[in-house]
Amino acid sequence: MKSLGSIRREFAPWNDPNAKPYIAFENVTKRFGDFTAVNNLSLSVYEREFFALLGASGCGKSTLLRMLAGFEEPTAGRILLDGQDLRGIPPYRRPVNMMFQSYALFPHMTVEQNIAFGLKQDGMAKPAIEQRVKEMLDLVKLTQFSKRKPHQLSGGQRQRVALARSVAKRPKVLLLDEPLGALDKKLREETQFELMDLQQELGLTFVVVTHDQEEAMTMADRIAILDKGEVMQVATPAEIYEAPASRFVAGFVGNVNMFEGTVAAREANTARITGASGAEIVVENAGDAAAGNSVAFAIRPEKIKVSSRRPEGAANAMEGEVYDLAYLGDMTVYHVKLGDGQVVKASALNSARQTDDPLTWNDRAWISFRPDAGVVLTR
Numbered sequence: 001m002k003s004l005g006s007i008r009r010e011f012a013p014w015n016d017p018n019a020k021p022y023i024a025f026e027n028v029t030k031r032f033g034d035f036t037a038v039n040n041l042s043l044s045v046y047e048r049e050f051f052a053l054l055g056a057s058g059c060g061k062s063t064l065l066r067m068l069a070g071f072e073e074p075t076a077g078r079i080l081l082d083g084q085d086l087r088g089i090p091p092y093r094r095p096v097n098m099m100f101q102s103y104a105l106f107p108h109m110t111v112e113q114n115i116a117f118g119l120k121q122d123g124m125a126k127p128a129i130e131q132r133v134k135e136m137l138d139l140v141k142l143t144q145f146s147k148r149k150p151h152q153l154s155g156g157q158r159q160r161v162a163l164a165r166s167v168a169k170r171p172k173v174l175l176l177d178e179p180l181g182a183l184d185k186k187l188r189e190e191t192q193f194e195l196m197d198l199q200q201e202l203g204l205t206f207v208v209v210t211h212d213q214e215e216a217m218t219m220a221d222r223i224a225i226l227d228k229g230e231v232m233q234v235a236t237p238a239e240i241y242e243a244p245a246s247r248f249v250a251g252f253v254g255n256v257n258m259f260e261g262t263v264a265a266r267e268a269n270t271a272r273i274t275g276a277s278g279a280e281i282v283v284e285n286a287g288d289a290a291a292g293n294s295v296a297f298a299i300r301p302e303k304i305k306v307s308s309r310r311p312e313g314a315a316n317a318m319e320g321e322v323y324d325l326a327y328l329g330d331m332t333v334y335h336v337k338l339g340d341g342q343v344v345k346a347s348a349l350n351s352a353r354q355t356d357d358p359l360t361w362n363d364r365a366w367i368s369f370r371p372d373a374g375v376v377l378t379r
Contacts, residue, residue, distance in 0.1 A: 004236075004238040004239055004242045004243060005237070005239075005242060008221070009200075009221075011048070012221075012236075013046040013047070013049070014044070019046060020083075021044035021045060021046055021080075022046050022047040022081070022172075022173075023043075023044070023045035023068065023079070023081055023205070023207070024042075024043070024044050024045075024079070025041055025043040025044075025064065025077070026042055026079070026080065027040050027041070027042055027076065027077040028040070028041050028042070028064075028067070028077035028078070028079060029041070029074065029075050029076040029077055030063050030074055030075050030229075031075045037060045037229055038060045038063050038064060038067075038229040039060075039228070039229040039230050040077070040230075041060070041064070041077075041229065041230060043064075043224060043234065045205065047205055048203055048204070049206075049221050049222065050196065050199050050206045050208070050219055050220050050221045051205070051206065051207050051208070051220060051221065051224070052207075052208050052209075052210060052215075052216035052219065052220035052222070052223045053065065053208070053209045053210070053223075053224050053226060054210060054216040054223050054224065054225055055211065055227060055252075056211060057211065058228075059226040059229065060228070060229040060230075061209045061226050062177060062209050063229075064209075065098070065175050065177055065209050067079060068081075068086070068096065068173070068175060069091055069094070069096055069098045069175055070086065070089060070090055070091035071091060073087065074087070081094070081095070081096070082095075082172065095171050095172040095173065096171050096172065096173045096174075097166045097169060097171040097173075097174055097175070098166070098175040098177065099162050099163060099166040099174065099175065099176045099179055100162075103158050103159060103161070103162035104162070105150040105158060105162060105165075106150075107149065107150055108149070109150075110146065110147050110148060111137070111145050111146050111147070111148055111149075111150075111161050112133050112137065112146040112147070114150070114161055114165055115133050115136050115164050115165045115168050116129050116132075116133050116168075117165065118165060118168060118169050119132060119133075119169065122169065133168070136165075136167065136168050137164065139164065139167075139198065139201075139202075140160040140164045140198075142157060142160055142161065155187065156190075159179065159180070160194075163179075163195075163198070167202060167204065172204070173204070173205045173206075173207060174199075174204050174206050174207075175207050175208075175209075176195075176206060176207070177209045178209060178210055179195070179208065179210075180195075180210075180212075180215060192218045192219050193218070195219055196218070196219050208220065213252075213253055213254065216237070217237040217240075217241070218237075220237060221236065222235060222236055222237075223235065223236075223237060223240050225249050225252060225253070227248060227252075232245065232246060232248055232249050232252075233245040233246070233249045240253055241253055241254055241300070242375075243285075244298065244375065244377065245377075246377060246379045247296050247298070247377050250298040250375075254300065255300065255301050255345055255347075256298050256299070256300055256301075257299050257300075257301065258296045258297070258298055259273070259281060259296065259299075260275070260294070260295075260296050261273040261275035261281065261295060261296075262274055262275050262292065262293065262294055262295070263289050263290065263291050263292060263293045263295055263376075264280070264291070265291055266289065266290060266291045269285070269286055270282065270283065270284050270286060270371070271283050271286035271289055271376060273295065273297055273376070279316075279317075279318050281297055282316055283297060283371055283376055284371040284372040285374065285375045285376060286376045287376050288378065289376045293378060295377060295378055296376070296377045297374055297375075297376055297377075298376075299373055299374030299375075300373075300374070301346050302347045302348075302349075303369050303370070303374060304344065304345075304347075304367050304368070304369050304373070305346070305348070305367065305368050305369065306322075306334045306336060306346045306359065306365050306366070306367055307357055307365065307366050308357050308359060308363065308364070308365060308366070310366045311368045314368040314369075315370065316369050316371065316373075317366055317367070317368040318338055318368075319338075319339070319364065320336040320337050320338040320339065320344065320364075320365060320366075320367065321336065321337050321364055322334060322335070322336055322359050322361055322362060322363045323335045323336060323337040323361075325359070325361060327350075329350070330349065331347050331348060331349050331350055332347065332348050333345065333346070334346045334347070334348070334359070334365070336365050336367050338367075344367055346367055
């Protein structure tokens with residue numbers, strides 16, 4: 001069985017026509033004066049899903065999260081949670097908790113007091129609070145730091161305290177607004193996997209807002225790409241990366257090379273594209289592109305091979321010159337300038353310590369790729 005990328009877990013209720021969304025944004029619009037932050041947006045999130053809202057600043061992702069939390073009300077449309085319309089329900093009465101980027105911990109309270117705060121507000125009995133706090137400390141591996149105050153903790157430890165406090169009340173949905181933005185790169189990468197494991201252990205629905213592509217790709221079951229308050233594509237990380245729905249999505253997520261051209265011929269699922277850097281490109285993932293259509297052929301750098309000689313039998317090959325080169329340890333990145341001036345980015349995994357075909361600046365080089373290596377985009 002072939003699949004677009006590795007399958008992280010056997011969980012895909014969105015593919016079941018009988019499955020009902022747990023969270024539903026139905027034709028939601030949010031305006032602030034003359035500015036439209038969210039524009040007639042519809043979106044579904046399923047129970048126990050780790051869902052990411054990904055986009056640049058100002059795309060509307062945080063506004064969506066705030067409306068779900070109850071801090072903002074939609075100008076039009078409605079938001080449903082487990083079938084209930086949330087309009088008019090204040091934040092403290094929604095089965096939703098939100099974890100902010102700043103963590104918002106009480107500086108004068110210890111770790112265990114911070115975790116217990118919301119439980120006390122709800123009037124939970126003291127023995128039950130103590131038991132719940134103990135469970136949360138064990139869950140986030142902070143038992144030995146229970147008596148410390150926030151300023152005595154590292155950034156990663158404070159993040160885990162905020163997370164424990166957020167899930168202590170056992171909300172149906174946990175909202176995370178740029179939750180790892182304050183952490184350094186290495187700690188952020190470690191925490192991404194911790195969050196994934198914790199979400200599956202708790203069985204909660206997580207909705208995370210981020211502008212970090214790697215963060216969304218690592219953690220989420222599905223990603224919604226947003227731009228100017230509208231949804232550009234909703235799909236799994238592998239589908240977003242390997243089968244983007246548009247030029248915008250292809251260019252926004254990861255690195256990509258775009259060859260603009262015209263479909264000269266179409267047969268079954270294969271298309272021949274001309275006008276792209278003066279060469280004909282044979283593509284097997286032609287989608288719904290018809291002969292005569294103006295299209296873009298999108299291909300990721302790692303799908304392109306660079307060599308000093310033209311590869312024998314290659315269906316797609318173009319000659320150019322090594323314009324730039326970067327050795328990054330685990331991979332080498334090449335920028336190859338083609339005859340028409342287009343610079344193509346290619347990356348090669350350094351699986352061996354030595355190479356039989358070394359290339360350097362200003363060398364003549366060939367780029368080549370398989371017919372199934374990229375996709376045709378009509379919009």
